[in-house]
Amino acid sequence: MTEARAGRRYLVRTFGCQMNEHDSGRAAGVLESLGYRPTTSPEDADLILLNTCAVRENADNKLYGTLGHLKATKQRRRSAGQDLTIVVGGCLAQKDGATVAERAPWVDVVYGTHNLPDLPKLLAQADSAAVPVVELIEQLETFPSALPAKREVRHHAWVSVSVGCNNSCTFCIVPALRGPERSRPPEEIVDEVERLVADGVIEVTLLGQNVNSYGRDLFGASRFAELLRALGGIGGLERGRFTSPHPRDFTEDVLLAMVETPNVMPHLHLPLQSGSDRLLRLMRRSYRQRRYLSLVERTRELLPDAALTTDIIVGFPGETEEDFQATLEVVDRVRFDQAFTFQYSPRPGTPAAELVTSFVPPEVVTDRYARLEPMVRSHSRQAHERLVGTEQELLIESPSKTDPSRWSGRTRGNHLVHLPAAEVGADGVPSYAPGDLVTVPVTEAATNYALAGPVLGVRHTEAGRATAAAMARGEGWRALTSVPGPTGVSLPVVSSSRH
Ligand code: SF4
Numbered sequence: 001m002t003e004a005r006a007g008r009r010y011l012v013r014t015f016g017c018q019m020n021e022h023d024s025g026r027a028a029g030v031l032e033s034l035g036y037r038p039t040t041s042p043e044d045a046d047l048i049l050l051n052t053c054a055v056r057e058n059a060d061n062k063l064y065g066t067l068g069h070l071k072a073t074k075q076r077r078r079s080a081g082q083d084l085t086i087v088v089g090g091c092l093a094q095k096d097g098a099t100v101a102e103r104a105p106w107v108d109v110v111y112g113t114h115n116l117p118d119l120p121k122l123l124a125q126a127d128s129a130a131v132p133v134v135e136l137i138e139q140l141e142t143f144p145s146a147l148p149a150k151r152e153v154r155h156h157a158w159v160s161v162s163v164g165c166n167n168s169c170t171f172c173i174v175p176a177l178r179g180p181e182r183s184r185p186p187e188e189i190v191d192e193v194e195r196l197v198a199d200g201v202i203e204v205t206l207l208g209q210n211v212n213s214y215g216r217d218l219f220g221a222s223r224f225a226e227l228l229r230a231l232g233g234i235g236g237l238e239r240g241r242f243t244s245p246h247p248r249d250f251t252e253d254v255l256l257a258m259v260e261t262p263n264v265m266p267h268l269h270l271p272l273q274s275g276s277d278r279l280l281r282l283m284r285r286s287y288r289q290r291r292y293l294s295l296v297e298r299t300r301e302l303l304p305d306a307a308l309t310t311d312i313i314v315g316f317p318g319e320t321e322e323d324f325q326a327t328l329e330v331v332d333r334v335r336f337d338q339a340f341t342f343q344y345s346p347r348p349g350t351p352a353a354e355l356v357t358s359f360v361p362p363e364v365v366t367d368r369y370a371r372l373e374p375m376v377r378s379h380s381r382q383a384h385e386r387l388v389g390t391e392q393e394l395l396i397e398s399p400s401k402t403d404p405s406r407w408s409g410r411t412r413g414n415h416l417v418h419l420p421a422a423e424v425g426a427d428g429v430p431s432y433a434p435g436d437l438v439t440v441p442v443t444e445a446a447t448n449y450a451l452a453g454p455v456l457g458v459r460h461t462e463a464g465r466a467t468a469a470a471m472a473r474g475e476g477w478r479a480l481t482s483v484p485g486p487t488g489v490s491l492p493v494v495s496s497s498r499h
Helices: 017-033 059-079 091-105 116-127 175-177 187-197 224-232 252-260 277-282 289-302 321-334 362-387 462-472
Strands: 009-014 047-052 085-090 108-110 131-137 149-151 156-160 203-207 239-243 268-269 307-314 339-341 391-399 408-409 416-420 437-443 451-452 458-461 482-483
Touching: 009 017, 017 085, 017 116, 017 149, 017 156, 017 203, 047 059, 047 091, 059 085, 059 091, 085 091, 085 482, 091 108, 091 131, 091 175, 108 116, 116 131, 131 307, 156 187, 175 268, 187 203, 187 224, 203 482, 224 252, 239 437, 252 289, 289 321, 307 362, 307 416, 321 362, 339 362, 362 437, 391 416, 416 437
Parallel strands: 009 047, 047 085, 085 108, 108 131, 156 203, 203 239, 268 307, 307 339, 416 451
Antiparallel strands: 149 482, 391 408, 391 437, 408 416, 437 451, 437 458
């Protein structure tokens, strides 16, 4: 199997959320374990894997548009005596499964959210199949985290603590596609983080649809606070983050764990969705405005410097001006460091999509959105202004895409800060690199970022040094490193006779 794929190139394209980013890293790891090597160019790829999202608007149009382009590429390749393997995975594949195969029969493999471990088997089957190979199962058997992985950068990794969700927010398709919540045993998570740190990672983001209920299915009560505290015991882990908590399940012990664990970063992303109790009820979000605000108040008491970010939906079916005013009121009181605001649009398959008669007219949604946006932007600017005059330690992320004189990094509170580009020595090695920790004074604020400089100090890390060396060799700052799966977890064995 591995020999058959050796030297062939793959490209993974990710749509949607961090969970998909995490799964894409696993998909890439699985492909590399089969002998594939990465490429960034679709023209060079022998295999293109689309890791799809069913949450974003027009997700299916985008998928079929992309597949249309790939059909033409595949036909061109075939006339030149070559091939292109097209794989569709992730949430939209789980939702539409057989429909993808019917609408785009030139696709080779369609696999669902629980089928990633079977990818080698499915690719082997596709080699001799005349029609797309489709596999969708309802229950997770192997956690994607237990698979080999490939990271985009050397210093950061996504680590899933649970998959699925037991809630039933009426706008959300996740429970239908990812199934009920299942937590990974804590020792497995800690083991994964330790292995990642040994491999140069200094920042991990723990991922779950509702991290606050982590462990309930295993222990009958949430163990998320304990998990955060366990991160504190992992030497070399500079920054631990997590997403996303649910306001209903958020307990004080999580805040205390954040306070008492120095390497858990002071940043809380707490999805609000709406400030109206009536609307929260319609959304089946089982907390109310009062609960949300008291949680914010307690966070500010215990973690006064913590950054608070949120998600807000405008124009959910049935939203009245009064409901919207309640959202504005909460936004005005909390003054989020950043708010991700969305105009409601129905997602097929969700209960809210059926509430056609109470859809808010588009012009009303647009008007409300236009009133909310300046408020959240102004708060965001104020949050960056509060950084001006302070010294911040930034974890360097990347050179700027648009301005060669700037690089970007993140504060402990996850604020984006641009700083002067690293100086490059005669040997081509930059003075710091993605993965290094750099102290800078913050000098200026903008809405979505702050500016800083000059550099006051650099803490070089193993990841930063490896990236700097790769940059000096002309390989760029992105990592092309693979991480094997944990001991004892193997991929399904596929006999080469199946080709
Ligand atoms: S908590 Fe609600 S929004 Fe989040 S994944 Fe579960 S159902 Fe979706």
